[in-house]
Amino acid sequence: MSTPHLPRSFLLACLFLRASLLAFSQGSVTDYAPITNISCPNVSSDPLIRTFTPQNQTLHPAEEAYIGTRESSVLPGAWSDWIGNGSDIGYNMSDFQGSLPKIGIAISGGGYRAALYGAGVLSGFDARVEAAKKAGTGGLLQVSSYLSALSGGSWLTGSVYFNNFPNITDMVYGNDELSGWILDLDLATPDGFDLFNDENQHFYGSIVWSVMAKAALAIDTSITDPWARMISYHFLNETSRDNFFTNDSAHGAGQIWSQMPDIPAFAQHQVPLPIIMADSRPIGDNSTGPLPPGPTVYEITPFEFGSWDPGLSAMMNLSFTGTHLLNGQPDNDTACVQRFDQAGFVMGTSASLFNQILDVATNTLNGFGEDGAGLLYVLSRQLQEVRTRADDVANWPNPFNGINPDTFEDSGSRWLELVDGSTNGENVPLGQLFVKARGLDVIVGVDASANDANNWPNGSSIIASQNRINTILNTSHQGFPPIPSTEEDFISTGVRQRPTFFGCNPTQTPPEYPILIYMPNSPPLTGDNPVTNTGTFKLSYTALHTQLFLEQTQQNTIGGFLADSNIPDPDFGKCVQCAAIDRARFRLSPAPARSDYCAQCFTHYCFDPSDPPSSDELPGRKLVFVDPQPTGFSKIEDLFKDHKAAWIGGGVALIFVLIGLIGFLIWWRKRKTYVENKRMSKILDDAVARRHLLDPSATDYESYEDYLKDTLSKEG
Numbered sequence: 152m153s154t155p156h157l158p159r160s161f162l163l164a165c166l167f168l169r170a171s172l173l174a175f176s177q178g179s180v181t182d183y184a185p186i187t188n189i190s191c192p193n194v195s196s197d198p199l200i201r202t203f204t205p206q207n208q209t210l211h212p213a214e215e216a217y218i219g220t221r222e223s224s225v226l227p228g229a230w231s232d233w234i235g236n237g238s239d240i241g242y243n244m245s246d247f248q249g250s251l252p253k254i255g256i257a258i259s260g261g262g263y264r265a266a267l268y269g270a271g272v273l274s275g276f277d278a279r280v281e282a283a284k285k286a287g288t289g290g291l292l293q294v295s296s297y298l299s300a301l302s303g304g305s306w307l308t309g310s311v312y313f314n315n316f317p318n319i320t321d322m323v324y325g326n327d328e329l330s331g332w333i334l335d336l337d338l339a340t341p342d343g344f345d346l347f348n349d350e351n352q353h354f355y356g357s358i359v360w361s362v363m364a365k366a367a368l369a370i371d372t373s374i375t376d377p378w379a380r381m382i383s384y385h386f387l388n389e390t391s392r393d394n395f396f397t398n399d400s401a402h403g404a405g406q407i408w409s410q411m412p413d414i415p416a417f418a419q420h421q422v423p424l425p426i427i428m429a430d431s432r433p434i435g436d437n438s439t440g441p442l443p444p445g446p447t448v449y450e451i452t453p454f455e456f457g458s459w460d461p462g463l464s465a466m467m468n469l470s471f472t473g474t475h476l477l478n479g480q481p482d483n484d485t486a487c488v489q490r491f492d493q494a495g496f497v498m499g500t501s502a503s504l505f506n507q508i509l510d511v512a513t514n515t516l517n518g519f520g521e522d523g524a525g526l527l528y529v530l531s532r533q534l535q536e537v538r539t540r541a542d543d544v545a546n547w548p549n550p551f552n553g554i555n556p557d558t559f560e561d562s563g564s565r566w567l568e569l570v571d572g573s574t575n576g577e578n579v580p581l582g583q584l585f586v587k588a589r590g591l592d593v594i595v596g597v598d599a600s601a602n603d604a605n606n607w608p609n610g611s612s613i614i615a616s617q618n619r620i621n622t623i624l625n626t627s628h629q630g631f632p633p634i635p636s637t638e639e640d641f642i643s644t645g646v647r648q649r650p651t652f653f654g655c656n657p658t659q660t661p662p663e664y665p666i667l668i669y670m671p672n673s674p675p676l677t678g679d680n681p682v683t684n685t686g687t688f689k690l691s692y693t694a695l696h697t698q699l700f701l702e703q704t705q706q707n708t709i710g711g712f713l714a715d716s717n718i719p720d721p722d723f724g725k726c727v728q729c730a731a732i733d734r735a736r737f738r739l740s741p742a743p744a745r746s747d748y749c750a751q752c753f754t755h756y757c758f759d760p761s762d763p764p765s766s767d768e769l770p771g772r773k774l775v776f777v778d779p780q781p782t783g784f785s786k787i788e789d790l791f792k793d794h795k796a797a798w799i800g801g802g803v804a805l806i807f808v809l810i811g812l813i814g815f816l817i818w819w820r821k822r823k824t825y826v827e828n829k830r831m832s833k834i835l836d837d838a839v840a841r842r843h844l845l846d847p848s849a850t851d852y853e854s855y856e857d858y859l860k861d862t863l864s865k866e867g
C-alpha cells in the first residue's frame with residue numbers, strides 16, 4: 152500500500168503552523184504586558200502579603216529553603232575547593248564544619264561603569280577563572296549565599312542569572328549560545344544620534360509597541376518602561392547583533408523575575424540568592440533631587456517584593472506584584488495581576504534615576520548628553536498614546552495599601568513611586584545584607600560610585616549605609632563596623648583606593664557586626680593609566696575599552712596591595728580567605744585563636760580606627776581617566792596631551808601655536824555641543840510638526856518643548 156497522497160494545501164498548512172509555532176516560541180516584544188484579570192488565590196488561606204516586626208522578622212520559607220539547601224549540599228564542597236583543609240592559612244578546616252560563615256556580595260550602581268566594574272570583581276572572585284583561582288581569590292563567589300545589587304549593578308545581576316550564570320567573559324562578549332552585552336551599540340541611540348534613521352526608528356517602534364502593550368491594560372507606565380526595554384536588549388539573552396533592529400525576537404520581554412527559580416543554575420542551588428534594591432519617593436513628595444534616608448527602601452528577591460525597614464516590615468508574593476491590595480485584600484476575586492515583574496522592569500526600576508534628571512521645563516535629561524534625546528523621543532511617542540500618572544518614576548501598584556498606617560508613609564496610597572536604589576545616597580546595597588534574619592557574617596562591598604571629579608568613590612555611600620543602619624534600621628538590622636568617619640578620612644587613609652577589611656575585631660560574641668570587605672573602584676595598582684573611572688552616562692563602550700576595563704578590575708581584585716609598591720600582593724588571595732573564614736571561630740566554644748598567618752593579613756588589610764593607615768602607602772596611582780580608544784575630538788585632545796611636553800620644549804613660537812590650538816579646541820567643543828543641541832531640538836520639533844501633519848486634529852505646537860510641557864501638565 153502506498154502512502155496516501157497528502158493534499159498540497161495540507162502540507163502548506165503544516166508549514167504555516169510550524170512557522171507560527173516557531174514564531175511563538177521566540178515570543179514577541181508585546182510579552183512585556185502583564186496579565187490582568189487573573190483569579191486571585193483565597194487570601195484567607197493563602198495570603199499574598201506577610202507582615203512581621205523588626206523583633207520577629209523571618210525569611211520567606213522559600214528563601215530559607217534555598218539558603219539552607221545551598222548551605223548543606225553545595226557550600227561544603229565549594230569551601231573545600233577554595234580553602235582546602237585550611238593548612239595554607241593556618242587552620243584545620245575540619246574544626247569549622249557546621250559553622251561556616253555566611254557571605255554576601257553587594258554590587259553598587261553607576262550605569263555601565265558599575266555593571267562592568269561589578270563584572271570584573273565577580274570574575275576576580277570566580278573559581279572558574281584561572282587567574283583568580285591561582286591568586287586564591289577565586290572561590291569567594293562560589294561560597295557566597297547572597298548577591299545584592301542596585302541600578303547598574305542590577306543589570307549585571309539580572310544578566311548573570313538570566314544567562315544561567317556563565318563566567319564573565321562568556322557573558323560580556325558572548326559565546327556560541329550567548330549574544331553578550333553588545334556595548335558598542337549605544338543604549339538609547341543604537342544606530343547613532345539621528346533618531347529618524349530607519350534602524351533607530353525600528354528600534355523605537357519595537358520599544359513603544361512593548362510599552363503600549365502594557366499601557367493598554369490600564370497600567371500606568373512611565374519613562375522607566377522604555378528604559379527597561381532598552382536595558383533588556385543588552386543584558387537579557389534574546390538580542391544579538393543580527394536581530395537587534397528586528398521584531399524577530401522578544402528582546403527579553405516575557406522573562407519574569409519570579410520565574411528565575413526555573414533557571415538551571417538556580418534550580419541546582421549553584422548560585423547565591425540575588426536581591427535587587429530600589430528606593431521610593433513618598434507619594435505627593437514630587438522631589439526631583441536626592442532623597443533623605445527616611446523613605447522606605449524596597450527589595451526584590453526571586454520570591455518577594457517588600458521592605459525590612461521597621462516602618463513597613465512587610466513582603467508580597469513576587470508573582471502577584473502589579474496587584475493592588477488594600478489591607479492584604481485584592482479589589483475583587485479577579486483583580487489579580489501576574490507577569491508585572493518583567494526582568495527588564497526590575498532592572499529598570501532599580502536604575503530609575505529620572506526623577507533627578509528629567510527636567511520638564513527645559514525638556515532635557517541632565518547628564519545624558521545626546522543619548523537623552525532617544526529616551527525623550529520614546530517618552531513623547533508614549534505620551535501621545537497613553538496617560539501616565541508620574542513620568543519620572545517607576546509606577547508600581549501598592550500591595551501595602553492600609554498596612555502600618557502609623558509608620559509607613561505610603562500606607563494611604565494606591566501606588567508606589569519607586570526610584571533608583573542610590574537616590575538616598577546608599578549606592579552600595581549593603582542594607583539588604585545587614586538584615587538580622589539573614590544572619591550574614593561577611594559582606595563584600597563592591598563600590599563603583601563616582602564621587603569625585605575623576606569618578607572615583609570617596610566612601611560617601613558606605614557612610615550613608617552606616618548612617619541609615621545606625622538610625623532608622625537599628626532594630627531590624629545588624630550593627631555596622633567601624634569605618635573612617637568622614638569622606639575626607641576615606642580619602643586621606645587611602646582605603647578608597649585599595650581593598651580594606653572593616654570590623655575585624657568585634658568586642659562581643661556573637662559579633663555585633665559582620666566583617667565588611669571593601670572593594671572600591673580604584674586606579675590600577677600597577678600605576679597604569681586608568682580606564683575604569685568612566686562617567687555614569689556613558690552608554691556605549693568599544694570592544695577594546697570593555698576588555699581593558701575588565702582586565703584592570705580583575706587585576707586589582709586579585710592583587711590587593713603592598714605598601715609603598717606597585718606590584719600585587721601574592722598573599723592577597725589567602726588574606727581574603729582569612730577574612731571569609733574568620734567569623735567561624737566565634738561559633739566555637741572556646742573560640743580558637745586567629746592563626747598567625749591570618750593575624751599578619753589582618754594587620755595589613757584591616758582598618759584600625761585607633762591606628763589608621765595613610766594614602767601615602769599607595770604611590771604612583773594615576774587618577775585621571777585615559778580613553779583607550781579615543782574617537783573624534785577626544786583623539787585630537789589626547790594626541791595633544793601626549794606631545795605637549797615636546798611641543799613646549801620647541802620654543803616660544805610653538806607656545807603661540809599651542810595657545811591658538813587650545814583656543815580652537817575650546818571653541819570647537821562649545822560649538823559642537825551647541826550644534827548638537829540645535830540639531831536635536833530641530834529633530835524633535837520636526838517630529839511634533841509631522842504629528843500634526845499626519846493627524847490635523849492634533850494640536851499644532853510651535854515646538855517639541857511646548858508639546859512636552861503641555862502633555863506633562865495635562866496629565867498632572
Ligand SMILES: *[C@@H]1O[C@H](CO)[C@@H](O)[C@H](O)[C@H]1NC(C)=O
Nearest residue numbers: 186187188189367368369485
Ligand atoms: C477585566 O475585567 C473587566 C471587568 O470584569 C473588564 O471590563 C476588562 O475589559 C477586563 N480586562 C481585560 C484586559 O480583560
Ligand SMILES: *[C@@H]1O[C@H](CO)[C@@H](O)[C@H](O)[C@H]1NC(C)=O
Nearest residue numbers: 192193194195196197198484
Ligand atoms: C478561603 O479560605 C478560608 C480559610 O481556609 C475558608 O474558610 C474559606 O471557605 C475559603 N473561601 C473560599 C471561597 O474557598
Ligand SMILES: *[C@@H]1O[C@H](CO)[C@@H](O)[C@H](O)[C@H]1NC(C)=O
Nearest residue numbers: 201202203204206207208209
Ligand atoms: C510578629 O509580631 C506581630 C506583632 O506582635 C504580629 O502581629 C505578627 O503576627 C508576628 N509575625 C510573626 C511572623 O510572627
Ligand SMILES: *[C@@H]1O[C@H](CO)[C@@H](O)[C@H](O)[C@H]1NC(C)=O
Nearest residue numbers: 235236237238242243244245
Ligand atoms: C592538609 O593537607 C596537607 C597535605 O595535603 C597536610 O600536610 C596537612 O597536615 C593537612 N592539614 C590539616 C590541617 O589537616
Ligand SMILES: *[C@@H]1O[C@H](CO)[C@@H](O)[C@H](O)[C@H]1NC(C)=O
Nearest residue numbers: 236238242243244245246247
Ligand atoms: C584536623 O581536625 C581533625 C578533626 O577535628 C583531626 O582528625 C585531624 O587530625 C586534624 N588535622 C591536623 C593536621 O591537625
Ligand SMILES: *[C@@H]1O[C@H](CO)[C@@H](O)[C@H](O)[C@H]1NC(C)=O
Nearest residue numbers: 279280281318319320321326
Ligand atoms: C569561560 O568559560 C568558557 C567556556 O564556556 C571558557 O572557554 C573560557 O576560558 C572561560 N573564561 C575564563 C576567563 O575562564
Ligand SMILES: *[C@@H]1O[C@H](CO)[C@@H](O)[C@H](O)[C@H]1NC(C)=O
Nearest residue numbers: 312313314315328388389414
Ligand atoms: C534565555 O534564557 C532563558 C532562561 O535561562 C532560556 O529559557 C532561554 O532559552 C534563553 N534564550 C536564548 C535565546 O538563549
Ligand SMILES: *[C@@H]1O[C@H](CO)[C@@H](O)[C@H](O)[C@H]1NC(C)=O
Nearest residue numbers: 353354356357360396397398
Ligand atoms: C515592530 O513592530 C512595531 C509595531 O508594528 C513597529 O512599530 C516597529 O517598527 C517594528 N520594529 C521592527 C524592528 O520592525
Ligand SMILES: *[C@@H]1O[C@H](CO)[C@@H](O)[C@H](O)[C@H]1NC(C)=O
Nearest residue numbers: 434435436437438864866867
Ligand atoms: C505634588 O504634585 C501633586 C500633583 O501635581 C500636587 O497635588 C502636590 O501638592 C505636590 N506636592 C508637593 C509637596 O509639592
Ligand SMILES: *[C@@H]1O[C@H](CO)[C@@H](O)[C@H](O)[C@H]1NC(C)=O
Nearest residue numbers: 192197213454455468469470
Ligand atoms: C505565590 O502565591 C501562589 C498562590 O498562592 C503560590 O502558589 C506561590 O507559592 C506563592 N509564591 C511565593 C514565593 O510565595
Ligand SMILES: *[C@@H]1O[C@H](CO)[C@@H](O)[C@H](O)[C@H]1NC(C)=O
Nearest residue numbers: 475481482483484485486487
Ligand atoms: C475588579 O478589580 C479590577 C481592578 O481594580 C477592575 O479593573 C475590575 O473592573 C473589577 N472587576 C469587577 C467585576 O468588579
Ligand SMILES: *[C@@H]1O[C@H](CO)[C@@H](O)[C@H](O)[C@H]1NC(C)=O
Nearest residue numbers: 601602603609610611638639
Ligand atoms: C564625596 O562625594 C560626595 C558625593 O559625590 C560629594 O558631595 C562630597 O563633596 C565628596 N567629599 C569629599 C570630601 O570630596
